[in-house]
Amino acid sequence: MTPILSRAAFAVFAASAFLPCAAGAAEVPLAPHKAVYELSLLSSKGSDAPTSARGRIVYEFNGNSCEGYTVTFRQATELVSAEGRPQVLDTRSTTFESGDGKTFRFRIETLSNGNRTKLLEGAAERTEDSLSINMKSPAPAKTDLAVVALFPVQQTLRGLAAARAGETTLEINAYDGSGDGQKVYHSLNIIGRPSAKASDDEAGKTEGMKEMQRWPVVASYFDRDKPDGAPIYTLAFEMWENGISSNLRLNYGDFVLGGKISQFELLKPTPCEK
Numbered sequence: 001m002t003p004i005l006s007r008a009a010f011a012v013f014a015a016s017a018f019l020p021c022a023a024g025a026a027e028v029p030l031a032p033h034k035a036v037y038e039l040s041l042l043s044s045k046g047s048d049a050p051t052s053a054r055g056r057i058v059y060e061f062n063g064n065s066c067e068g069y070t071v072t073f074r075q076a077t078e079l080v081s082a083e084g085r086p087q088v089l090d091t092r093s094t095t096f097e098s099g100d101g102k103t104f105r106f107r108i109e110t111l112s113n114g115n116r117t118k119l120l121e122g123a124a125e126r127t128e129d130s131l132s133i134n135m136k137s138p139a140p141a142k143t144d145l146a147v148v149a150l151f152p153v154q155q156t157l158r159g160l161a162a163a164r165a166g167e168t169t170l171e172i173n174a175y176d177g178s179g180d181g182q183k184v185y186h187s188l189n190i191i192g193r194p195s196a197k198a199s200d201d202e203a204g205k206t207e208g209m210k211e212m213q214r215w216p217v218v219a220s221y222f223d224r225d226k227p228d229g230a231p232i233y234t235l236a237f238e239m240w241e242n243g244i245s246s247n248l249r250l251n252y253g254d255f256v257l258g259g260k261i262s263q264f265e266l267l268k269p270t271p272c273e274k
Helices: 152-164
Strands: 033-044 052-064 068-080 086-097 103-112 115-126 131-137 141-145 169-174 185-191 214-223 233-240 245-251 255-266
Touching: 033 245, 052 255, 086 152, 152 169, 152 185, 152 214, 152 233
Parallel strands: none
Antiparallel strands: 033 052, 033 255, 052 068, 068 086, 086 103, 103 115, 115 131, 131 141, 169 185, 185 214, 214 233, 233 245, 245 255
């Protein structure tokens, strides 16, 4: 059975609705928040695809451009194979990104049926033309890459700026600690026309968001060495002006999961005074 890729922890929320929070980058302030997404199977194909699936994502975002940004994420999914065998896959991650987008720390743990299958832990530093990665787990390792790459919040800031400018595509190199912790992905984002029509999820029912603009986005992630190959992972979602993402479609190749917000809470923001 195809596993839930460890990229999910990044792709849902590094693409997590292009966060509008750096100084001068947005008109609508960042919204610290907690969201719970209920997952269901939308489609599957092939003999290795699950015949049923259900799960949940719990996501919490906090921080500002002074103190940096923290994200906690957990995705637990039960997949049932064609032979009727269930498998519970559980991805848990915590990340920190500095407000200037130059430092990133991460811990990503993956479990299958309660047993840990992978632990990635490390930190990275970036400049305008290079990336330095220091891994702590699964083994100490240092990698220096001559590549222009962005960490998750800076990726999202770039994306929101593109959407507001009316651009329909955005290509960047993305690093989030997933995969083996030392890999940079090529990301292609397709941005649709903005909409302010009523939303059918819990976020859209929140005061202050009912008339808020949002964009449909499809984000695809490729092996940087094979940019013309098939995407490793594709995520579609609605991108709100205040940094919320809703109506998820997680495409793992042989099956697609949908994610609807069932619980939503805006958290108290921390003032940033520069």
